[in-house]
Amino acid sequence: MKKADHPFRFVTVSYLTRIENQTATTLGELRDGLEKCSGGSIFYHTFQSLGRHHFLTEGFSNDFAQWVLAALNYPVLAEQLAAPDIRGYLTLNDLRSDLLRITDDYCRSRSEEVGRVAFEPFYFCESVEVTIPHTSEAWTLEEFRRGLEHLSNQSFHYHFLVSRLRLGLRTNDFSLWFENELGLPTLAQRTNYIDVYTNTVEGARAKLFTFVDRELAA
């Protein structure tokens, strides 16, 4: 089994949710909020919401879509806002631009709905991230597997999804290390293709275990 030149360093991550002083009670206000809110807020309501409700594989995985459906009862817009796959974005501003474009298009076509007051307000929040190095690091795939066993759901989510923003690449910490350090591009690609929308976080992790075990057995 190949030994990496650089180890995979597992990270322990924990988040606080900071409640912003910004709320929306109409679609128009949501639109303005999308434009003005912090990147941390876009992150919280899209990337983080997927992790928060990871035990569900039904319903909308981002908070904007969920609110538009539940509080405004605009199912078409809700589906459109839920459509952007966060794995396709390298920066939060790109994601913000798409969410804004979708909302603007809808507002133009249904101007009568822009000012309707929602059943409950939307509260903009943002994530405050605290990370510390985990005690374990992996030099081989076997060690990686052992480390993965000791990773919490939140830290798995950090390496698997949040890493895209940090790396600015269409990949994740795991795949990057498999490919660059272990020379395992197929494992890297399979890992990157695990669908976080149709799997729970536990399900995604189970798939990664399966792929790693297959590689170890080969």
Next chain:
Amino acid sequence: MNVTKAEVHVMRLDDYVPLLGAPEIDELRALAGQLSGRTVQMVNSTAMGGGVAEMLNRVIPLIQELGLQPRWDVITGGQDFFEVTKAFHNALHGGPYQARKEDFDLFLATNELNRQRLQFDCEFTVINDPQPVALIEARSKQEGHWIWRCHIDLSHPNADVWSFLRPFVYRYDAALFSSPAFARQLPIPQYLFHPCIDPLSEKNVDLDPEWVSSVLVRYGIDASRPIVTQISRFDRLKDPVGVVHAYQIVKRYMDCQLVLAGGSASDDPEGEIVLEEVRREAKNDPDIHLLNLPPWSALEINALQRASTVIVQKSLREGFGLTVTEALWKKKPVVASAVGGIPAQVIHKHTGLLVHSIEGTAYQIRFLLSNPALAQKLGEQGHDHVREHFLITSNVKRYLTIFLHSLTHS
């Protein structure tokens, strides 16, 4: 006036591994490793009864095991002080209140007495709820980190009471709220801090079915027929009368029993009056069981929840609604008002059903009683939701995280 040192029960972190897995507990240890030896003071207004005391009772030993040095102090005051704070509590929830100068004076005087008797020398001081909020006066120098933990719904506060309390809140380093909806426009950072339950406490631990049956027998409840339950203090904001009315609608269509079981807390003098109102509305219906339980009834409450077919929380206002958390943890289908922190727990049609009226409550109870498979699915998904977000270990993790964040941003 004596300072009460609250009783602390001991539970070990390793006890949670079978429920949560080793990784979650290992990560708590990793985070706490950065805070070893740091001192923490928690202050609240009651040592027994109510969700805050319950939480502190469990959180503090775990923080201690993780290597920090926590202390729990309970403020004391006379009956008149707690009547004032109860009035403040209701007013902050939006209830009627006639501002009286003597109430504000008594509030300040009692806080001042507690300030003089308590010691404030920790690196992190967490003041729980409005009752002791004026203890911020003890912060003479800009030393240590002072955090106000507000467990109640401040979305529609009485203007007089909030204007009185607000200047104290402004002097904290941060405020913690159970839901974004509770946060005010404050110049200090506000964080979302879900309350929690302890899955190993007497109120939530798995029970022997024979014990559950024996509790039903003791209270004359028929185990063979559907049981609809609301566990809450007898408090108008929990709308026990509304629950009776919803039950009476359900009863027109299907057979069931109603259990209204409430504890009492030393800082709530209103319970007896509300219980009498409920008795009047129950009209001697033998299928309505009104149980005014003493504070040491955790196992009985646990048994009643486990024996229930549907659990209701029809609050008019709610801080967070830990009884909802308890019900979801027990995989029970829940019908609950969309108020306070309840929507954070009950994701409509995913982890339970949200309602807005007596009629809606009645309809959803009937729906769940008629659809047991869906009821079971909601209960199971609710359990997963609680496991992830609302257990004591998540709460400990949030405290560790805010302490770490405070240190790096001070």
